Amino acid sequence: MAGWISLGISGANGRMGRAFQALLRDDARFELAAKVARSDDWRTAPKLDVVIDFSTPQGLDAALAHCEAHGVPLVCGTTGIDAAQRKRFDAAAAKIPVLYAANFSLGIAVLTRLLREAASALPDWDLEIVEAHHAQKVDAPSGTALALGRAAADARGRDFDEAARFGRHGHTGPRKPGAIGFASLRAGDIVGEHTAFLVGDDERIELTHRAYDNAIFARGALAAAAWLAGRPPGRYTIDDIVAARAVS
Numbered sequence: 001m002a003g004w005i006s007l008g009i010s011g012a013n014g015r016m017g018r019a020f021q022a023l024l025r026d027d028a029r030f031e032l033a034a035k036v037a038r039s040d041d042w043r044t045a046p047k048l049d050v051v052i053d054f055s056t057p058q059g060l061d062a063a064l065a066h067c068e069a070h071g072v073p074l075v076c077g078t079t080g081i082d083a084a085q086r087k088r089f090d091a092a093a094a095k096i097p098v099l100y101a102a103n104f105s106l107g108i109a110v111l112t113r114l115l116r117e118a119a120s121a122l123p124d125w126d127l128e129i130v131e132a133h134h135a136q137k138v139d140a141p142s143g144t145a146l147a148l149g150r151a152a153a154d155a156r157g158r159d160f161d162e163a164a165r166f167g168r169h170g171h172t173g174p175r176k177p178g179a180i181g182f183a184s185l186r187a188g189d190i191v192g193e194h195t196a197f198l199v200g201d202d203e204r205i206e207l208t209h210r211a212y213d214n215a216i217f218a219r220g221a222l223a224a225a226a227w228l229a230g231r232p233p234g235r236y237t238i239d240d241i242v243a244a245r246a247v248s
């Protein structure tokens with residue numbers, strides 16, 4: 001797009017909203033035209049080229065309604081949305097460009113590609129996914145670890161729910177061939193680390209991603225917003241951004 005991209009942030013006062021505003025101070029691509037902190041704020045929003053929503057499921061509903069009504073592309077990273085809301089989001093793709101990702105790190109998007117490739121090329125190697133996060137995280141394994149496991153199972157043509165093994169304790173018996181094992185560490189202030197171990201006879205591949213700051217998600221979402229503005233309606237993915245950036 002030529003010139004500044006007029007951007008709206010939904011969830012502007014949250015942790016991610018503040019991370020966006022910090023990055024936008026030095027980002028010449030965007031003009032931050034709307035900071036939306038509650039659903040009512042949309043009533044006074046100016047004309048926008050793209051909206052980024054990192055808020056709550058209710059915040060996403062309001063952002064989606066505004067974007068559909070005004071033909072504005074929507075990038076969304078809000079988690080905890082249910083199947084009905086996911087359906088509404090997907091249906092909006094008939095009218096506007098939409099892009100959803102549960103993890104906006106471009107590094108994780110590339111790691112997912114590498115894992116798909118490795119898992120399908122080495123279908124009989126054992127696969128274990130180990131993740132580490134800060135002590136305050138309440139769920140395990142991380143959503144990203146699960147998404148990596150699903151991508152690997154998919155690349156191998158395996159059913160994820162059947163292959164997944166969560167944690168091990170006591171007399172577990174030998175490893176089941178084809179299993180995808182998960183292990184979680186919780187300690188201190190670790191932002192997020194994921195390693196996929198692919199283990200064959202006498203050799204091993206380790207694919208690791210380490211996040212050092214939450215800004216990586218904001219950076220990835222801004223790359224997605226710059227890419228999505230001006231596109232035709234449709235459902236896009238973070239992998240489209242990776243493909244668009246790749247040097248051919």
Ligand SMILES: NC(=O)c1ccc[n+]([C@@H]2O[C@H](COP(=O)([O-])OP(=O)(O)OC[C@H]3O[C@@H](n4cnc5c(N)ncnc54)[C@H](OP(=O)(O)O)[C@@H]3O)[C@@H](O)[C@H]2O)c1
Pocket residue numbers: 010011012013014015016017036037038039054055056058059060062076077078079080101102103104105217
């Ligand atoms: N996809 C990714 O890569 C990624 C990465 C990080 C986080 N996330 C997700 O992004 C979301 C936000 O994360 P966060 O850490 O920034 O959470 P947060 O600090 O709790 O921020 C959420 C913000 O949304 C606001 N909000 C509530 N209702 C709203 C509405 N109707 N319209 C607009 N804003 C509304 C909240 O305001 P009040 O406090 O006034 O209610 C709050 O300021 C979460 O779902 C999180 O899981 C995704």
